[in-house]
Amino acid sequence: MIGATILVVDDEPAIHRFLTPALEANGFLALRADTATQGLALVASRRPAVVVLDLGLPDMDGAEVIRRLRAFTDVPIIVLSARDRESAKIEALDLGADDFVAKPFGVGELMARIRAAIRHQMQAKGETPVLKLGAIEIDIPRHRVTRSGVEVKLTPKEFDLLSMLVRHSGKVVTHRHILNQVWGAPHEHDTPYLRVYIGQLRAKLEADPANPALILTEPGVGYRAGEASEPEKMPPA
Structure with a gap:
């Protein structure tokens, strides 16, 4: 790097x-x-x-x-x-x-x-069977998620959603793309449905679900997996 x-x-x-x-x-x-x-x-x-x-x-x-x-x-x-x-x-x-x-x-x-x-x-370039996001580990072959070594029980759709976001860690993934990949094309406009699942994941994985650090919202666009920072803003040119 x-x-x-x-x-x-x-x-x-x-x-x-x-x-x-x-x-x-x-x-x-x-x-x-x-x-x-x-x-x-x-x-x-x-x-x-x-x-x-x-x-x-x-x-x-x-x-x-x-x-x-x-x-x-x-x-x-x-x-x-x-x-x-x-x-x-x-x-x-x-x-x-x-x-x-x-x-x-x-x-x-x-x-x-x-x-x-x-x-x-x-x-x-080299798919790994274990994905990591902070203290979260996602074992793809075993369909198992742990947080700081403690297993977290997720539903199959929660697991698929989390895995999809972490595979794209650091990227913004649009609502439509997430819904299409996890639930299929007929559901690509069901944004309220997606919000419910994001809320469930945050409740299970975030230290403070009200102030998420792992699953971040890009308002009106989608979500990203990763750490957030709020540094001082550069003034407009």
Whole structure:
């Protein structure tokens, strides 16, 4: 993970002035692109570990950039954008982005998302029979979940839901995708049903279900598995 190349595709010079030293301070190699065309070329030639992508680029909409990237690479894409519409987030994630961070953002949060994206990519290359999330261990073959070594009884659907979220640890997973994968296409719009199951998992797994740290909500979009941080916000450019 240390020394991994992170490509930032953004047309705002202030973002690069802010992120380049932050990435280097966290042990990454920063690569800069000011346009979508430059970004696509650098992904093909330099093969970065993660792409941090702004949606509002001067030469191409970010959604089209994601489409083109997904035509030839599975590099993790973290969308970094001032667009706060839920529809924009959902479109980016459904097109293949791995995560979405809204401007203004906290540098600590973004670095954590980058590290999580790299870990997830590494895990995806070699499926493991035991998944981990904090003190939670999920033994896939045995259908067994423990918290700090103590077994937690889950229903089959709770187990499937938890496993699905942890397999995508560090990524935002949309409501529709979760419902489709765990319950099937006929249920992909049953968001209230999903909320009930998320509440049940939090009650069984979280130290403080009212303030979850393991199963996090992305309002209006979906859920993510992973630790949350709330660092100081960067002011708007």
